[in-house]
Amino acid sequence: MNVKNEYQVFLEYLKQENKEKSVLYALSLLDENKMSIEDLYKNILAPSLIYFECDVDDKEICIWKEHLRTSIIRTILESVYAYIVKRKIEDKKIDKKIVVLTPAFEYHEIGAIMVSHFMLLSGFDATYIGANTPKTEILSALRAYEPDYIALSVTNPYNIVVTQQICDEIKRFFPNIKIIIGGQAFDSQAALSSIRYDYLLKDFDAIKTFADEVKL
Numbered sequence: 549m550n551v552k553n554e555y556q557v558f559l560e561y562l563k564q565e566n567k568e569k570s571v572l573y574a575l576s577l578l579d580e581n582k583m584s585i586e587d588l589y590k591n592i593l594a595p596s597l598i599y600f601e602c603d604v605d606d607k608e609i610c611i612w613k614e615h616l617r618t619s620i621i622r623t624i625l626e627s628v629y630a631y632i633v634k635r636k637i638e639d640k641k642i643d644k645k646i647v648v649l650t651p652a653f654e655y656h657e658i659g660a661i662m663v664s665h666f667m668l669l670s671g672f673d674a675t676y677i678g679a680n681t682p683k684t685e686i687l688s689a690l691r692a693y694e695p696d697y698i699a700l701s702v703t704n705p706y707n708i709v710v711t712q713q714i715c716d717e718i719k720r721f722f723p724n725i726k727i728i729i730g731g732q733a734f735d736s737q738a739a740l741s742s743i744r745y746d747y748l749l750k751d752f753d754a755i756k757t758f759a760d761e762v763k764l
Contacts, residue, residue, distance in 0.1 A: 551583075551591045551592075554577060554582070554591075555591060555592055555596075557573065558570065558573055558574060558592050558596065559596055561573055562596055562617055565616055565617075567619075570620050571623055571624050574588060574593070574624045574627075574628075575624070577592070578631055585631055585632060585669060586666070586669065586752065589666070593621055593624065593625070593662070594662065594752075597621060597658060618658060622661070625658070625661050625662065625665065632665055632668050632669060636668055636669070636671075639669075639671060640671055641673070642670065642672050642673075642759060642763060643673075644673065644696040644697065645672070645674075645694070645696050645697070646664075646667050646695055646697040647675050647697070647699070648663055648667065648675065648676045648677065648698075648699040648701070649676070649678060649681045649686065649689075649700065649701070650678075650679045650681065651680075651681060651683075651686070651700055651702065651707060651711050652681060653680060653704075653706075653707050653710060654679060654680060654701070654702055654703065654707045655679050655680055656679070656703035656731075657678070657701075659701050659703060659731055660676060660701035663699055663701055663730065663749075663755065664676035664699075666752050666755045667699070670755060670759035671759060671763075672762075675693060677689055683710075683713065683714050683717060686714060686717075686718075687718075687722075690721075690725060695725060697725065697726045697728050697747075698718060698727055698728065699728040699729075699730065699749075700714070700715070700727065700730075700731075701729075701731045702729065702731040702732075702733040702734065703732050704733060705732075705733045707733060708733055708739045708743070711729070712742050712744075715727055715744045716744060719744050726746040726747065727744070727745040727747070728748075728749055729743060729745045729747070729748055729749075730749045730750060734748060734750075
């Protein structure tokens with residue numbers, strides 16, 4: 549399998565903003581066993597978002613083009629969920645619950661959705677709550693679900709302060725729940741030093757390593 553070629557084909561459909569062909573092509577890679585779900589996410593979907601370049605000078609047009617691309621990727625993720633459920637039934641489970649979300653004012657949710665899917669594929673009982681989740685709703689969800697872990701995905705560095713506040717509240721009211729953080733906002737050591745957390749998972753491989761450690 550030539551991953552680079554598969555990526556270029558998919559990227560061309562995205563550049564054309566052809567949602568139908570993008571979705572069908574991504575799913576065909578799974579149906580024809582050309583790629584695993586993990587490889588599809590790591591080598592095709594994630595790079596197509598991370599390395600997005602707009603070829604138009606008008607910034608407003610670039611914004612909606614990025615939103616459209618995100619919408620296409622989200623549709624693919626929703627479609628792939630059926631494949632994940634099937635594999636989850638066949639694979640061994642980890643008896644641990646994880647709540648995945650993005651905190652208040654964080655609207656970049658594709659990474660969080662992918663994380664929740666990888667958690668499911670790794671055997672966890674993972675639940676994705678949503679984007680832009682207020683602190684009160686996060687605490688309410690923790691009371692309702694009683695998870696073993698909460699995973700916070702943060703892309704925008706401006707949301708570090710609110711994330712810090714949320715983590716402080718979790719540690720105060722739910723000291724037994726372990727906090728997992730991840731996302732581009734934590735590329736900065738200064739951001740990390742201000743947050744009370746238990747695990748930093750920077751990429752999909754880190755999630756797999758974390759799952760292997762929990763299984764022991």
